[in-house]
Amino acid sequence: MDKALGLTLLEEHKSHGGRVMFYEHASGVLGLPARFGVFLPPAAQSGNKVPVVYALAGLTCTQETFLIKSGALAEAARLGLALVTPDTSPRGAGIEGEATDWDLGTGAGFYLDATEQPWAQHYRMGSYIAQELPLLVESALPLDGTKRGIMGHSMGGHGALVHGLQAPLFWKSISAFAPVVHPSVVPWGKKALSTYLGTNHAAWRAHDAVCLLEDGYRHSAPILVDTGMSDQFLQRELQPWHLVEAAEKAGQTLICREQEGYDHSYWFVQSFVVDHLRHHAAILGVA
Numbered sequence: 575m576d577k578a579l580g581l582t583l584l585e586e587h588k589s590h591g592g593r594v595m596f597y598e599h600a601s602g603v604l605g606l607p608a609r610f611g612v613f614l615p616p617a618a619q620s621g622n623k624v625p626v627v628y629a630l631a632g633l634t635c636t637q638e639t640f641l642i643k644s645g646a647l648a649e650a651a652r653l654g655l656a657l658v659t660p661d662t663s664p665r666g667a668g669i670e671g672e673a674t675d676w677d678l679g680t681g682a683g684f685y686l687d688a689t690e691q692p693w694a695q696h697y698r699m700g701s702y703i704a705q706e707l708p709l710l711v712e713s714a715l716p717l718d719g720t721k722r723g724i725m726g727h728s729m730g731g732h733g734a735l736v737h738g739l740q741a742p743l744f745w746k747s748i749s750a751f752a753p754v755v756h757p758s759v760v761p762w763g764k765k766a767l768s769t770y771l772g773t774n775h776a777a778w779r780a781h782d783a784v785c786l787l788e789d790g791y792r793h794s795a796p797i798l799v800d801t802g803m804s805d806q807f808l809q810r811e812l813q814p815w816h817l818v819e820a821a822e823k824a825g826q827t828l829i830c831r832e833q834e835g836y837d838h839s840y841w842f843v844q845s846f847v848v849d850h851l852r853h854h855a856a857i858l859g860v861a
């Protein structure tokens with residue numbers, strides 16, 4: 575436990591020669607206790623700072639899901655990459671109906687700062703990911719903030735693309751599995767953006783990867799995206815072709831792969847996670 579930083583260590587396990595840890599802290603940004611996970615590879619044991627990739631999970635997930643289900647740890651250990659896994663929303667905000675829908679509220683924070691009531695006080699996952707969590711975890715653990723990437727799955731893929739495009743010097747590498755690429759036009763996205771940000775569509779653009787590309791945001795590194803062609807959410811929610819078209823128009827280098835027969839699950843994520851980790855390692859200069 576690092577009392578100075580207000581971090582409580584909830585769990586620690588040796589894994590793949592490194593350590594998996596789960597922490598809780600009083601988040602100033604969220605105004606609530608928040609939990610996150612970390613994998614530190616063996617290369618960090620001596621206190622040497624290692625590159626770090628933040629992995630954002632999807633709807634209904636927690637800080638545990640990616641570390642447990644993605645199968646990422648063996649390759650992260652080999653490459654010497656740390657992983658940080660935030661929760662997917664604030665917990666216990668006490669908003670009526672917050673846990674009623676699986677695609678809104680609890681487990682569905684969409685990695686943005688809500689401006690609408692009653693969400694605006696606690697639903698601030700945008701600032702949590704962009705500022706509070708990296709500052710906290712990189713002060714407490716041997717992580718090299720100059721070599722920081724972001725990846726995610728589904729809603730977390732949306733978060734990775736949006737945060738990465740908005741702050742390309744902060745997030746040096748980006749990748750996504752089955753991301754929601756254009757939330758302004760799909761049911762999950764329209765529901766979340768109208769609830770959290772209101773009906774002014776101009777405010778939605780800063781939280782939509784396709785709109786960000788249309789509005790001039792770019793990343794200097796190639797972005798890697800994998801989507802399963804048997805994903806049950808492909809046509810309704812993901813629609814990766816919008817990202818391909820926007821990237822082409824914008825001159826943004828995008829490696830967008832169509833994976834035949836794969837669905838939306840972590841069985842799909844597991845199948846390509848090694849490629850994603852190597853993508854980050856190569857850009858962060860550690861491969």
Ligand SMILES: N[C@@H](CCC(=O)N[C@@H](CS)C(=O)NCC(=O)O)C(=O)O
Nearest residue numbers: 632633634635676728729838839840
């Ligand atoms: N609850 C939803 C599915 C939610 C879902 O598929 N969530 C994805 C992210 S969008 C996930 O990773 N779920 C956790 C898991 O597969 O372990 C349903 O019933 O259709």
